[in-house]
Amino acid sequence: MSDTAFSRLPLPPALLTTLQQLDYLQMTPIQAQAIPHALAGKDLIAQAKTGSGKTAAFGISLLLRLKPPMFRVQALVLCPTRELSTQVANELRRLARFQPNLKIITLCGGQPIGPQIGSLEHGAHVVVGTPGRIADHLRKGTLQLDAVSTLVLDEADRMLDMGFIEAIEGIIEAIPGQRQTLLFSATYPDEIRTLSTRFQRQPVEVSVESVHSHSQIQQWRFPVDNRNKNPLLVKLLGHYRPASCVVFCNTKQQCEEVCSYLTQSGYSAAPLHGDMEQKARDQALVLFANGSCSILVATDVAARGLDISNLAAVVNFDLPHSAETYVHRIGRTGRAGREGLALSLYGDREGHRVKAIEEYFGQPLPLGELQELQEEEAPLVAEMVTLCIAGGRKDKVRPGDILGALTGEAGIDSSEVGKINILDRVAFVAIRRNSANRALGRLINGKIKGRRFKVRIVQ
Structure with a gap:
C-alpha cells in the first residue's frame, strides 16, 4: 500500500468508499502534508499553488468535525470570488456524499441576497462565500457564526490583494x-504571516513547491x-496555436x-471582467x-477560481503588478503533470x-525570438458549439433528459455530445461543430421530457 494512499488515513469506511468512487486514491503532496495535521485539530498554514488539491486537503477534516444533528453553521470557508466559492462548495458536496443530510450553501456577491436569506x-452546516x-x-443579522468550529481562508493572499482584510477581521x-483555522495561500507575503499571528494558534506550516518549474511550464x-x-498577440496565437488560452x-x-x-x-x-x-x-x-x-x-479578479483542467496556454497581455500574481496566472496551465505554455x-x-x-524565480525569464515566429495560419476554430435550452433545474430538466433527446429522438451519436450544464432556468449543451445544426433542428422540432423548449445556438 502506498504511503500516500487515502486508505492509510484514519477515516471512516463510508468516507473511504466515497473517496474511491470519486477516484481519490492517492493524495497529492499538499493533501499528504496537510490532512493528518488537520485531522489532529491543529491550525494550519498551507502554501500550495492553484490546482494542487487544496479543497480536499481542508474539506475532509472539515466534514468530519461536523455534527449533522445540530442544524447550525459549523464551518465557514472564505474565498476571494464567487467562481471559486462555487467550485469549492461543489467539491465539498461531492466529498460529503458519505454523510447524509448535510447542507452546504454559498453566499456570494453578484447574486440577490433575498434567496440567500x-x-x-x-x-445550514457549511457556508462557503x-x-x-x-x-x-x-450586518443584517441573517447569519450566525457562534457555532463555527472550523474556519478556512482559501487563497488568502488573493483576498488580501483584493482589499478584504477589514471584512475578514470583522x-x-x-x-x-475556540476553533480550528486553516489558511491556504499560493504565496506567503508578510501580510499572510501577520494575519496568521493574529488569528491562529501555534499553526503548523506545510508547503509544496509553489514556484512553477521551467520544465513544467514553458x-x-x-x-x-x-x-x-x-x-x-495574434501572431503568437497563430504560431503556438493553443487549443485553449x-x-x-x-x-x-x-x-x-x-x-x-481577436474576434x-x-x-x-469572450471577455470576463467585473463589469x-x-x-x-x-x-x-x-x-x-x-x-x-x-480564448x-x-x-485577475474575474478569472479567480477558474476550474479548467487542461488549459493549454496563458498569455500576459499586460504584465501583472506583482510577481505573486504572475505565479497565480501561469499556474492555471501545466497542471496534473501536463506541459503548459506562458x-x-x-x-x-x-x-x-x-x-x-526573475528575482522571484531566481533565474532569467527566457526571451522569445520574434523572427522565429512562423507566419500565422488561419485561427483555430473551437471544436464545439453550444446550444442554449430555455429550461433548467427549476423546470426539472436533467442532463440525462437532454442527452436522451439528442441521442434517442435526434439520432445524434453520444460521442458528438460534450458537457451539459444545467442552471436554474436554462441549460447549455456542447455539440461537436459538424453536428450542431442537426442537433439544433432536432431539438427545435422535438421534445425534452415530453415538452417543447426554445433552443438557440450561443454565439
Missing part, C-alpha cells in the same frame, strides 16, 4: 476563539511597442478591446469550459516587472 432561515457578502449577512470577530517574454501588442489584461477596458480585436481576427474569444452581468460571466465560463470558446480575455508581452516601461518576476 431564505436558505439561511432553513439552516466571499468576505463581502458574508459581512453583509452578519467576520473572524463573530466566530468563537515561459517566454516578448518585448513589444504598445501600439503593436494586438498584432503580436486565457489572455490576462490589467483593466476591464483592455479586456473588451483585446477581445474585440475580428477570426478567433472565438459584466453575472449571467454573461456564467455563460462565458460555460462556453470556455465546454470547448465552444477557445478567455480576463482580469507567454508575456511587455513594453519599455515594464522592465521592472520582468526583473521582479
Whole structure:
C-alpha cells in the first residue's frame, strides 16, 4: 500500500468508499502534508499553488468535525470570488456524499441576497462565500457564526490583494476563539504571516513547491511597442496555436478591446471582467469550459477560481503588478503533470516587472525570438458549439433528459455530445461543430421530457 494512499488515513469506511468512487486514491503532496495535521485539530498554514488539491486537503477534516444533528453553521470557508466559492462548495458536496443530510450553501456577491436569506432561515452546516457578502449577512443579522468550529481562508493572499482584510477581521470577530483555522495561500507575503499571528494558534506550516518549474511550464517574454501588442498577440496565437488560452489584461477596458480585436481576427474569444452581468460571466465560463470558446480575455479578479483542467496556454497581455500574481496566472496551465505554455508581452516601461518576476524565480525569464515566429495560419476554430435550452433545474430538466433527446429522438451519436450544464432556468449543451445544426433542428422540432423548449445556438 502506498504511503500516500487515502486508505492509510484514519477515516471512516463510508468516507473511504466515497473517496474511491470519486477516484481519490492517492493524495497529492499538499493533501499528504496537510490532512493528518488537520485531522489532529491543529491550525494550519498551507502554501500550495492553484490546482494542487487544496479543497480536499481542508474539506475532509472539515466534514468530519461536523455534527449533522445540530442544524447550525459549523464551518465557514472564505474565498476571494464567487467562481471559486462555487467550485469549492461543489467539491465539498461531492466529498460529503458519505454523510447524509448535510447542507452546504454559498453566499456570494453578484447574486440577490433575498434567496440567500431564505436558505439561511432553513439552516445550514457549511457556508462557503466571499468576505463581502458574508459581512453583509452578519450586518443584517441573517447569519450566525457562534457555532463555527472550523474556519478556512482559501487563497488568502488573493483576498488580501483584493482589499478584504477589514471584512475578514470583522467576520473572524463573530466566530468563537475556540476553533480550528486553516489558511491556504499560493504565496506567503508578510501580510499572510501577520494575519496568521493574529488569528491562529501555534499553526503548523506545510508547503509544496509553489514556484512553477521551467520544465513544467514553458515561459517566454516578448518585448513589444504598445501600439503593436494586438498584432503580436495574434501572431503568437497563430504560431503556438493553443487549443485553449486565457489572455490576462490589467483593466476591464483592455479586456473588451483585446477581445474585440481577436474576434475580428477570426478567433472565438469572450471577455470576463467585473463589469459584466453575472449571467454573461456564467455563460462565458460555460462556453470556455465546454470547448465552444477557445480564448478567455480576463482580469485577475474575474478569472479567480477558474476550474479548467487542461488549459493549454496563458498569455500576459499586460504584465501583472506583482510577481505573486504572475505565479497565480501561469499556474492555471501545466497542471496534473501536463506541459503548459506562458507567454508575456511587455513594453519599455515594464522592465521592472520582468526583473521582479526573475528575482522571484531566481533565474532569467527566457526571451522569445520574434523572427522565429512562423507566419500565422488561419485561427483555430473551437471544436464545439453550444446550444442554449430555455429550461433548467427549476423546470426539472436533467442532463440525462437532454442527452436522451439528442441521442434517442435526434439520432445524434453520444460521442458528438460534450458537457451539459444545467442552471436554474436554462441549460447549455456542447455539440461537436459538424453536428450542431442537426442537433439544433432536432431539438427545435422535438421534445425534452415530453415538452417543447426554445433552443438557440450561443454565439
